[in-house]
Amino acid sequence: xxxxxxxxxxxxxxxxxxxxxxxxxxxxxxxxxxxxxxxxxxxxxxxxxxxxxxxxxxxxxxxxxxxxxxxxxxxxxxxxxxxxxxxxxxxxxxxxxxxxxxxxxxxxxxxxxxxxxxxxxxxxxxxxxxxxxxxxxxxxxxxxxxxxxxxxxxxxxxxxxxxxxxxxxxxxxxxxxxxxxxxxxxxxxxxxxxxxxxxxxxxxxxxxxxxxxxxxxxxxxxxxxxxxxxxxxxxxxxxxxxxxxxxxxxxxxxxxxxxxxxxxxxxxxxxxxxxxxxxxxxxxxxxxxxxxxxxxxxxxxxxxxxxxxxxxxxxxxxxxxxxxxxxxxxxxxxxxxxxxxxxxxxxxxxxxxxxxxxxxxxxxxxxxxxxxxxxxxxxxxxxxxxxx
Amino acid sequence: xxxxxxxxxxxxxxxxxxxxxxxxxxxxxxxxxxxxxxxxxxxxxxxxxxxxxxxxxxxxxxxxxxxxxxxxxxxxxxxxxxxxxxxxxxxxxxxxxxxxxxxxxxxxxxxxxxxxxxxxxxxxxxxxxxxxxxxxxxxxxxxxxxxxxxxxxxxxxxxxxxxxxxxxxxxxxxxxxxxxxxxxxxxxxxxxxxxxxxxxxxxxxxxxxxxxxxxxxxxxxxxxxxxxxxxxxxxxxxxxxxxxxxxxxxxxxxxxxxxxxxxxxxxxxxxxxxxxxxxxxxxxxxxxxxxxxxxxxxxxxxxxxxxxxxxxxxxxxxxxxxxxxxxxxxxxxxxxxxxxxxxxxxxxxxxxxxxxxxxxxxxxxxxxxxxxxxxxxxxxxxxxxxxx
Numbered sequence: 144x145x146x147x148x149x150x151x152x153x154x155x156x157x158x159x160x161x162x163x164x165x166x167x168x169x170x171x172x173x174x175x176x177x178x179x180x181x182x183x184x185x186x187x188x189x190x191x192x193x194x195x196x197x198x199x200x201x202x203x204x205x206x207x208x209x210x211x212x213x214x215x216x217x218x219x220x221x222x223x224x225x226x227x228x229x230x231x232x233x234x235x236x237x238x239x240x241x242x243x244x245x246x247x248x249x250x251x252x253x254x255x256x257x258x259x260x261x262x263x264x265x266x267x268x269x270x271x272x273x274x275x276x277x278x279x280x281x282x283x284x285x286x287x288x289x290x291x292x293x294x295x296x297x298x299x300x301x302x303x304x305x306x307x308x309x310x311x312x313x314x315x316x317x318x319x320x321x322x323x324x325x326x327x328x329x330x331x332x333x334x335x336x337x338x339x340x341x342x343x344x345x346x347x348x349x350x351x352x353x354x355x356x357x358x359x360x361x362x363x364x365x366x367x368x369x370x371x372x373x374x375x376x377x378x379x380x381x382x383x384x385x386x387x388x389x390x391x392x393x394x395x396x397x398x399x400x401x402x403x404x405x406x407x408x409x410x411x412x413x414x415x416x417x418x419x420x421x422x423x424x425x426x427x428x429x430x431x432x433x434x435x436x437x438x439x440x441x442x443x444x445x446x447x448x449x450x451x452x453x454x455x456x457x458x459x460x461x462x463x464x465x466x467x468x469x470x471x472x473x474x475x476x477x478x479x480x481x482x483x484x485x486x487x488x489x490x491x492x493x494x495x496x497x498x499x500x501x502x503x504x505x506x507x508x509x510x511x512x513x514x515x516x517x518x519x520x521x522x523x524x525x526x527x528x529x530x531x
Numbered sequence: 532x533x534x535x536x537x538x539x540x541x542x543x544x545x546x547x548x549x550x551x552x553x554x555x556x557x558x559x560x561x562x563x564x565x566x567x568x569x570x571x572x573x574x575x576x577x578x579x580x581x582x583x584x585x586x587x588x589x590x591x592x593x594x595x596x597x598x599x600x601x602x603x604x605x606x607x608x609x610x611x612x613x614x615x616x617x618x619x620x621x622x623x624x625x626x627x628x629x630x631x632x633x634x635x636x637x638x639x640x641x642x643x644x645x646x647x648x649x650x651x652x653x654x655x656x657x658x659x660x661x662x663x664x665x666x667x668x669x670x671x672x673x674x675x676x677x678x679x680x681x682x683x684x685x686x687x688x689x690x691x692x693x694x695x696x697x698x699x700x701x702x703x704x705x706x707x708x709x710x711x712x713x714x715x716x717x718x719x720x721x722x723x724x725x726x727x728x729x730x731x732x733x734x735x736x737x738x739x740x741x742x743x744x745x746x747x748x749x750x751x752x753x754x755x756x757x758x759x760x761x762x763x764x765x766x767x768x769x770x771x772x773x774x775x776x777x778x779x780x781x782x783x784x785x786x787x788x789x790x791x792x793x794x795x796x797x798x799x800x801x802x803x804x805x806x807x808x809x810x811x812x813x814x815x816x817x818x819x820x821x822x823x824x825x826x827x828x829x830x831x832x833x834x835x836x837x838x839x840x841x842x843x844x845x846x847x848x849x850x851x852x853x854x855x856x857x858x859x860x861x862x863x864x865x866x867x868x869x870x871x872x873x874x875x876x877x878x879x880x881x882x883x884x885x886x887x888x889x890x891x892x893x894x895x896x897x898x899x900x901x902x903x904x905x906x907x908x909x910x911x912x913x914x915x916x917x918x919x
Contacts, residue, residue, distance in 0.1 A: 183865075184865070184868075185870055187871060188871040190852070190876065192856075208868075212864070213839070213860075217840060217860075220840060227860065229858070229861060451601070452605060452609060468579065468580075468617045470609070470615070470617070476601045477573060479600070480571045480572075480600060484573050484575070484577065486871055487871070488578065
């Protein structure tokens with residue numbers, strides 16, 4: 144094709160915050176963007192059309208889960224993940240690494256890759272950087288991530304350095320594999336999306352010197368974008384912000400920057416202020432299923448007895464279907480009754496809140512008033528008590 | 532008000548089949564109508580807007596469940612069931628009797644009413660005909676049902692006669708209470724819907740002479756419509772059809788007739804042929820949650836391994852969101868992965884199939900070709916094997 148299917152264009156900047164758009168083979172993603180997590184080929188508890196109704200432009204799929212069930216080869220035979228799940232818009236897939244590392248006792252890491260046992264049937268598997276690239280070639284996501292080694296917090300500088308160097312070595316192998324897949328047929332691998340981009344991942348725990356070395360080394364490998372991994376794993380918030388701020392300074396201005404697995408709404412605002420363009424997190428969806436709802440003034444737990452006869456919407460400033468239609472009293476009743484639709488309505492609201500936050504951020508950057516947006520955002524959050 | 536808020540108008544007849552419309556304070560219901568079951572104040576697994584997207588005009592609420600949680604007094608304080616659940620269209624409520632009788636060991640029946648223990652907390656309750664009317668006055672449904680005694684199948688003619696006579700006595704008491712609630716304030720009861728109609732229920736098990744006595748006695752009490760209860764409880768299908776056929780003959784031509792708790796799609800067609808106007812059943816919603824999907828050619832179970840790579844929609848003739856968007860392969864994957872949205876998408880399809888069947892029935896009656904519709908419906912069902 145005459146034009147690269149993947150591109151990133153910055154349209155506005157305001158301080159270190161950037162507004163722009165990623166173009167993929169499956170359409171555009173306005174940035175800064177939040178990506179709802181669709182672990183098993185669907186964002187939990189809501190239909191694709193409900194997801195589109197709240198303005199989601201991209202979803203994240205989990206390579207670990209899809210590899211084990213229904214299997215990446217099956218998905219490739221059916222034309223790739225977009226076609227399999229009936230979602231025509233952009234998809235980013237992770238490498239499977241984070242899930243594998245979370246298996247703790249069920250995995251061992253060597254320079255070759257990650258040996259692990261399936262949480263479904265105990266079967267043994269080996270995930271290498273090449274294998275993670277091959278699986279994602281089958282899935283045909285628009286953005287594939289390299290396999291990385293994510294360390295826990297706290298972690299010694301020696302452990303962090305070892306994991307960072309291994310991640311860098313794996314990134315080199317993953318990139319080589321990706322370039323091979325792009326240039327010629329590779330035995331047994333079906334590339335279902337010729338426009339797939341690949342992002343490298345910066346590791347290095349809370350150690351600035353390791354983060355710098357990781358960023359510089361990763362950038363040199365020539366990826367289409369970069370992620371910051373290994374944060375939101377228990378470190379203090381100010382440490383996370385500092386590492387984000389320091390790391391983005393080493394990442395190319397003209398490529399997208401993705402902070403993985405973060406976070407609270409205020410973390411999104413603060414990370415955008417430090418030059419981040421993309422986010423994913425399970426908080427809005429997982430907390431929804433537990434009855435915790437996000438609002439501009441703070442979180443509320445819909446189980447709370449104070450809502451039993453509360454006719455107000457969850458958030459009077461929210462325009463989502465849930466807030467337009469239902470009272471806190473009814474949502475509480477549905478939740479306490481164990482109705483499936485409670486998860487649906489709560490998820491719809493929480494995702495709308497996250498995506499509204501991103502819309503607010505993008506508008507503020509475009510109008511050069513991101514700093515006042517940021518200030519107002521924090522003031523509103525802290526001024527009112529939770530569940531008030 | 533100058534016009535009665537509840538009315539029924541027959542617009543077409545074809546043999547014993549009738550097409551028409553019920554008008555309520557919350558809008559119209561085209562008949563023959565199928566009412567999705569919204570047990571706890573919501574049809575399980577789908578949002579109201581998804582329900583509207585498949586053309587549902589009325590839902591059924593269960594008095595037993597709503598009385599226990601969140602409580603009918605709370606619902607009355609919040610303005611009635613429509614307002615509480617955010618559903619502006621018609622609602623029919625049952626009397627709670629069927630659920631209480633299903634508690635078996637947890638209930639005893641006397642002439643006074645049904646003594647039972649809550650399935651939620653074991654607390655003791657007494658449901659009388661008056662109490663069932665009062666609860667439904669609180670709920671403010673558009674159609675309220677009288678408390679009846681439903682016997683199991685098989686059942687001796689003596690047991691059936693006793694239950695039928697008790698049902699008739701209870702119907703008289705329920706009607707008196709309803710007329711009192713309509714004419715003057717009754718202590719401690721808030722009437723949230725002044726346009727509520729009340730239906731009597733014909734019992735008598737499989738005994739034609741009891742059904743006749745029950746119908747004649749119930750009709751004499753002056754209800755706005757009538758239901759046929761005590762069927763679909765295990766009797767052979769041809770016996771059910773005979774009882775329906777015989778009973779509708781004793782019910783007023785100009786009032787709606789409601790066959791309670793039935794049934795399979797073919798039962799709806801056969802009962803319309805015998806003069807029935809309204810139906811409710813948990814089959815489309817409950818079976819959806821178990822992975823069983825209805826089509827014009829028969830049912831299919833989406834768990835079946837043969838669908839693992841089947842790219843076809845569940846039903847190529849169905850225009851629902853599920854069939855327009857998703858393959859059997861993906862729906863199977865969602866179901867086996869335990870995703871909540873599997874229940875949503877399956878429910879949406881099954882309800883669309885039931886409501887499509889009703890739309891087909893209504894069109895056929897309007898064009899005077901109900902008999903050919905009925906024949907074609909059965910031929911299609913039987914000509915092809917299940918899961919083919």
